[in-house]
Amino acid sequence: MTNPTTYYEPIIGLEIHAELMTNSKMFCGCKVVDSAEAPPNTAVCPVCLGMPGMLPVINRQAVEYALRVALALNCTIQHHNIFARKNYFYPDLPKAYQISQYELPLGVNGWLEIELEDGSSKRIGVRRVHMEEDTGKLTHLEGGGSLVDYNRSGVPLLEIVSEPDIHSGEEARAYGLKIRQILRYLGVNSGDMEKGVLRVEPNISIRPVGSTAFGTRTELKNLNSFKALAEGTAYEIARQAEILNRGGQVVQETRGWHDARRITFSQRSKEEAEDYRYFPEPDLPPLAISDEWIATVRASLPELPDAKVARYQADYGLSAYDARVLTEERAVAAWFETAVAAAPTHAAKTVANWVINNLFALMNEKKQGIEQIQVTPAGLVELIGLVENRTINHNTAKEVLAEMFATGQSAPAIVQASGLAQVSDEAAITAVIANVLAANPDSVTAYLGGKEKLLGFFIGQVMRELHGKGDPAVVNRLLSQTLAARRQA
Numbered sequence: 180m181t182n183p184t185t186y187y188e189p190i191i192g193l194e195i196h197a198e199l200m201t202n203s204k205m206f207c208g209c210k211v212v213d214s215a216e217a218p219p220n221t222a223v224c225p226v227c228l229g230m231p232g233m234l235p236v237i238n239r240q241a242v243e244y245a246l247r248v249a250l251a252l253n254c255t256i257q258h259h260n261i262f263a264r265k266n267y268f269y270p271d272l273p274k275a276y277q278i279s280q281y282e283l284p285l286g287v288n289g290w291l292e293i294e295l296e297d298g299s300s301k302r303i304g305v306r307r308v309h310m311e312e313d314t315g316k317l318t319h320l321e322g323g324g325s326l327v328d329y330n331r332s333g334v335p336l337l338e339i340v341s342e343p344d345i346h347s348g349e350e351a352r353a354y355g356l357k358i359r360q361i362l363r364y365l366g367v368n369s370g371d372m373e374k375g376v377l378r379v380e381p382n383i384s385i386r387p388v389g390s391t392a393f394g395t396r397t398e399l400k401n402l403n404s405f406k407a408l409a410e411g412t413a414y415e416i417a418r419q420a421e422i423l424n425r426g427g428q429v430v431q432e433t434r435g436w437h438d439a440r441r442i443t444f445s446q447r448s449k450e451e452a453e454d455y456r457y458f459p460e461p462d463l464p465p466l467a468i469s470d471e472w473i474a475t476v477r478a479s480l481p482e483l484p485d486a487k488v489a490r491y492q493a494d495y496g497l498s499a500y501d502a503r504v505l506t507e508e509r510a511v512a513a514w515f516e517t518a519v520a521a522a523p524t525h526a527a528k529t530v531a532n533w534v535i536n537n538l539f540a541l542m543n544e545k546k547q548g549i550e551q552i553q554v555t556p557a558g559l560v561e562l563i564g565l566v567e568n569r570t571i572n573h574n575t576a577k578e579v580l581a582e583m584f585a586t587g588q589s590a591p592a593i594v595q596a597s598g599l600a601q602v603s604d605e606a607a608i609t610a611v612i613a614n615v616l617a618a619n620p621d622s623v624t625a626y627l628g629g630k631e632k633l634l635g636f637f638i639g640q641v642m643r644e645l646h647g648k649g650d651p652a653v654v655n656r657l658l659s660q661t662l663a664a665r666r667q668a
């Protein structure tokens with residue numbers, strides 16, 4: 180395919196659906212259950228099964244969760260909220276309408292910052308954030324026929340619609356990841372795309388560079404990962420460019436992403452809003468949201484990722500990259516902050532290095548999240564203390580951390596039990612140096628003849644004799660002194 184970016188500018192807007200992790204459903208008292216684990220159709224009642232004559236009641240916790248998100252995305256909150264019926268017929272929707280919001284959504288005109296791979300950042304507009312209910316889940320059987328599970332029917336759902344400010348698959352991915360990170364920080368959604376609790380659908384069009392009118396868009400569905408979001412979007416941009424390049428026209432439609440073949444395919448032509456015959460939900464009163472409620476929710480918001488990153492840079496002297504890595508997950512950031520609080524002042528950077536370079540490696544290797552690990556923040560600080568007071572050297576400390584990770588023992592206990600304390604005794608080190616030099620007379624001659632690189636070899640030999648426990652600073656100093664003395668002799 181031709182390279183589209185040479186001639187066309189991609190225009191992308193994302194619709195994101197996020198289930199809210201409330202206790203009960205949006206309009207009834209049924210429990211919100213894990214749709215992958217709970218037996219089908221066990222968390223249902225006449226309301227969420229769409230029985231005639233049943234009346235919905237708004238879940239206050241769901242509205243509060245939605246408010247958190249709208250505020251975190253810098254939206255203006257509408258005081259007067261109207262629910263609307265979106266009518267369509269499909270087996271996953273027993274009422275034949277979905278209760279949603281249309282003309283008066285909860286939040287409008289928000290924005291968020293995304294970070295791009297080159298380290299720059301960019302502001303993306305959030306057009307609207309509105310509340311609705313999820314539909315049931317259909318499973319199409321291979322041999323024909325479908326199964327439906329209404330456990331998901333009526334689960335509170337948030338729709339977050341971006342402005343068409345996104346211009347590549349990579350930006351779409353960065354935006355999706357940032358939304359997910361914020362949802363997780365707010366504790367309203369697990370971000371698990373494979374379970375379908377977070378669904379991301381890009382609208383994609385291209386236009387000739389310099390043109391101001393939008394081209395015809397397609398909407399992509401079935402994206403089950405952020406990788407698929409980036410790839411599917413890039414594929415769609417290239418596909419549309421090829422159509423335009425050969426004089427064709429893009430058809431407005433919904434397309435699916437084929438995960439195995441990594442292509443998009445036509446699913447159905449696009450409905451227009453009028454097809455849904457929206458009208459105000461007669462069974463629900465308008466929802467009034469007071470300034471007091473907004474203020475209370477705003478005050479309860481946690482520190483969000485961007486604010487944390489700025490603070491880590493300003494207060495702890497961390498690089499933007501390190502700050503981002505440490506704040507990726509709220510629980511990791513909390514763990515790190517606890518450790519920094521327990522460490523001496525100015526040790527934040529050292530703590531950060533230990534977490535990023537060593538702890539994360541162990542966590543990845545053993546596939547453990549921060550909630551599962553046995554190493555405590557205070558335990559890591561204690562280990563760092565042993566390096567600073569030169570009880571152990573840095574390499575030994577790495578082994579000790581691995582042992583702490585595996586057994587949950589404290590650093591001093593491990594050092595004591597395994598005799599890992601480092602040797603700084605000058606007499607002992609001097610004796611080992613003498614042995615090493617005596618055992619390698621040719622290398623000594625070569626070194627004295629100008630092959631200074633051999634210093635590293637001698638250090639290695641001495642450290643080996645000391646079973647890796649030599650204090651590197653002392654070994655270095657004594658070895659240099661001994662060799663210098665021989666040169667003069």
Ligand code: ADP
Binds near residue numbers: 192340383385393395
């Ligand atoms: P609908 O609800 O019918 O899908 P919306 O107006 O709510 O339509 O837009 C959905 C998303 O599509 C928004 O994120 C918007 O920014 C984006 N969008 C609208 N027009 C275009 C376009 N021509 N190309 C790409 N994205 C678009």
Ligand code: MG
Binds near residue numbers: 194398
């Ligand atoms: Mg749409």
Ligand code: ZN
Binds near residue numbers: 223
């Ligand atoms: Zn119910």
